[in-house]
Structures are given as C-alpha cells and as structure tokens.
Amino acid sequence: MAQQIRLKNEEAEIEDLTEFLIKAGHGVKGLSETELGDLPQQYIQPQSERPSCMKIMDESSIPIIDVSNWDDPMVVKSVCDAAHKWGFFQIINHGIPLEVLENVKLATLAFFSLPPEEKRNYFKHTSPSNHVRLSTSFIPEAENALEWKDYLSLFYVSDVEALTLWPAVCRDQLLDYMRMSQVVIKPLTEVLMKGLNINEINEKEWSAMTGSKRINLNYYPKCPKPELTVGVGRHSDVSTFTLLLQDDIGGLYVRAPDGENWIHVPPIPGALVVNIGDALQIMSNGKYKSIEHRVIANKINDRISIPLFVNPKPSEVIGPLEEVLKESGEKPKYKTVLYSDYTLHFYRKNHDGKGTLEFAKL
Numbered sequence: 001m002a003q004q005i006r007l008k009n010e011e012a013e014i015e016d017l018t019e020f021l022i023k024a025g026h027g028v029k030g031l032s033e034t035e036l037g038d039l040p041q042q043y044i045q046p047q048s049e050r051p052s053c054m055k056i057m058d059e060s061s062i063p064i065i066d067v068s069n070w071d072d073p074m075v076v077k078s079v080c081d082a083a084h085k086w087g088f089f090q091i092i093n094h095g096i097p098l099e100v101l102e103n104v105k106l107a108t109l110a111f112f113s114l115p116p117e118e119k120r121n122y123f124k125h126t127s128p129s130n131h132v133r134l135s136t137s138f139i140p141e142a143e144n145a146l147e148w149k150d151y152l153s154l155f156y157v158s159d160v161e162a163l164t165l166w167p168a169v170c171r172d173q174l175l176d177y178m179r180m181s182q183v184v185i186k187p188l189t190e191v192l193m194k195g196l197n198i199n200e201i202n203e204k205e206w207s208a209m210t211g212s213k214r215i216n217l218n219y220y221p222k223c224p225k226p227e228l229t230v231g232v233g234r235h236s237d238v239s240t241f242t243l244l245l246q247d248d249i250g251g252l253y254v255r256a257p258d259g260e261n262w263i264h265v266p267p268i269p270g271a272l273v274v275n276i277g278d279a280l281q282i283m284s285n286g287k288y289k290s291i292e293h294r295v296i297a298n299k300i301n302d303r304i305s306i307p308l309f310v311n312p313k314p315s316e317v318i319g320p321l322e323e324v325l326k327e328s329g330e331k332p333k334y335k336t337v338l339y340s341d342y343t344l345h346f347y348r349k350n351h352d353g354k355g356t357l358e359f360a361k362l
C-alpha cells in the first residue's frame, strides 16, 4: 500500500492512509465515518473487477435446504447435489438457536464499535497473538487495490486460550456459537462423506477435514462509491467448508454453474449459508466444488457477516481421499500438500478467483 498519499475532503485531511487505517486503529470503518465524498484512489478496482462488469442472474437462486432431519435420504441427496453442482447452499432449521446467531451479530457490532485506541491493539504488529488479528482490506501488502472491509480473524485453539486472548466484548458470544455450531458441523461432514461413499469417518479423517476452526468478523461500512470498488474480491475459501452468517443487507454473490454469471445470496432470517472450500474440493478429487464468490460494497448501509471456517489442521497433509479414488477409479487431480503451506499461499496474494487451487493441481 502506498505510504504517502494525501486524501482530502471538507471534513478531514488524512496524511497517510496506513497510519490512519492501521496504526491509529480506525480501519475503513473510520474512513467511512469521515463521510468523505470520494473514494481514496487506493480502493479503486480495475474495471474488470467492478460491479458493472458482473452479469447477474436475477431469476436464479442457490438451493435452500431444510435440514431438520439430516438422516432423511432426501436431505442427504439435496446437500450432496448442491455441494457438487453449486458449491453453495443455505440451510434452515439447522438447530442453532436464533438467539445464539443474533448474539453473534450484536457481538460483531460491539467489537467494531470499540474506540480506535482499543481496536489498534489487535492489528498485526500490536496483537498479543497471531491467533487474534484485526485487518483491513484482505492483505494490504499484497494487494494492487484495497477492498472496502475490516475484519477480525480469530483462530480457535481452545476455550481456555480464547478466554484469555479474544476480545472480551465478543468472546463469550462467539464461543457459544462455536460450541453450538457442532450441531451442524458433525452431521454436515457425515452427509458430505456419505456422498463420497464414506460411511465411517475415522479419527484421522475427522482431523483432516475439521481439525481447525477460524472465525472472522467482517465489517463492510457504507461506501461513497460502491461502483468503483469491492467489499471482498473474487475468491474461493481455503476451508473444508464455511458456515456463513450474514445480516439482512445482502451483497454476497456467487458464481453460477455456467462459470460466467453471478447469483445473489439473499439474506434469510435464521439461515446459514454453507459453502464448500478448496480443501474439500481437493479431498473429493473435484466432486465437491469450492465456488468463487465476492461481496459488493453498499452506498447506504453498513453490513456485517461472520464466516466460520472449518478447516483441516494446519499440520495435516491433504490430497484426494483414497476411498474416493478407489470408488471412482479416477486418477488424482491434485497432489498432496501441507495444509498450512496451502493457507500461506492464499494469504500471500491478491484475491484471484480460484487461483489458489493451482497450488495443488497436478
């Protein structure tokens, strides 16, 4: 990120964007609150990444699946078909109480409402741990154009660690949610494995698929020129799968199965969005697909979303599962990779659609 760019508007003169966003702890939320009329040039995305270049399919929708009975063969089929064809679906009647979800959203708002002097302590160079990291955009050091988002990223190791390290203003609500999320994570993993003809999941496979968790609190403040920038650029998640809780504003788009168009993911009260990540695409040898998605910025409203990334353990070596190769007779499409190498590769570059997967392709 350029260091010496001057931003001017009637209210504010910001000497140095990095200083303002990160060192002083304002983030892009603080920038939005200065009510600047123009977008700082660092946020201007190339034409091809702007919303005007998106072909949007209004009439289409990702599947909405009632998962009140995970054992129902129709539910199993709907989930596995959706993971194969769409890589994205919404689940309703999932068993996580509405109150728990509402508390997570309130806790997210509470964290971002902290004064900048407090938030600055969580940015990379001042955070007490690399398991707690507040950032703005995605990886400013690696990006050609910034994204209009702040996010707190929390890597879960244990309740004891989280109670010590995670910000007090949101930790209890997030831990409650993480605990409750098992009522989705366990049956969802089992169902997805059934679709690969794996009916018993051994200890090693659980760890390979769900051994680590990361929760991000995303804050997209309102933006003076949403047509010139993005909330999050095109990417696929590097997780096994992600459970995404969004508020009622909207703005998340996923790539349609035709690979060209984009489809909006409408907020549904109480629902969770599920998306397949790269790790599961690799383990299923491409049967389940991680899908490109992006968020457009909003001129009028702030928006929050909370992805819970369910991942392999960083120390896990992942590759196409033996059972999948045996059952299908297919050749592996991906090599085996150390999961932390894969994640680091993702964290060292711009969002680039499904570019991260090239790292594992044979």
Ligand SMILES: COc1cc(/C=C/C(=O)SCCNC(=O)CCNC(=O)[C@H](O)C(C)(C)COP(=O)(O)OP(=O)(O)OC[C@H]2O[C@@H](n3cnc4c(N)ncnc43)[C@H](O)[C@@H]2OP(=O)(O)O)ccc1O
Pocket: 130, 131, 133, 135, 137, 138, 139, 151, 153, 154, 155, 212, 213, 214, 216, 232, 235, 236, 237, 238, 239, 277, 309, 311, 312, 313, 314, 339, 340, 341, 343, 344, 347, 348
């Ligand atoms: C769409 O916008 C996004 C998306 C995301 C995340 C999407 C996902 O799919 S998250 C799932 C990722 N999986 C995991 O976190 C589990 C596996 N974890 C690991 O392998 C490790 O924890 C690690 C991520 C490799 C970090 O290893 P560690 O030993 O702790 O080393 P560090 O020194 O802390 O970090 C190394 C390197 O990575 C960068 N980094 C680490 N964590 C984050 C983070 N949460 N957000 C951004 N960048 C991170 C860090 O800056 C270091 O880079 P250097 O160049 O300084 O070495 C997330 C954000 C979005 O906007």
Ligand SMILES: O=C(O)CCC(=O)C(=O)O
Pocket: 216, 218, 232, 237, 244, 246, 251, 252, 293, 294, 295, 304, 305, 307
């Ligand atoms: O905000 C959203 O709806 C999606 C965020 C996202 O894709 C991510 O954090 O990986």
Ligand SMILES: [Fe+2]
Pocket: 235, 236, 237, 293
């Ligand atoms: Fe994502």
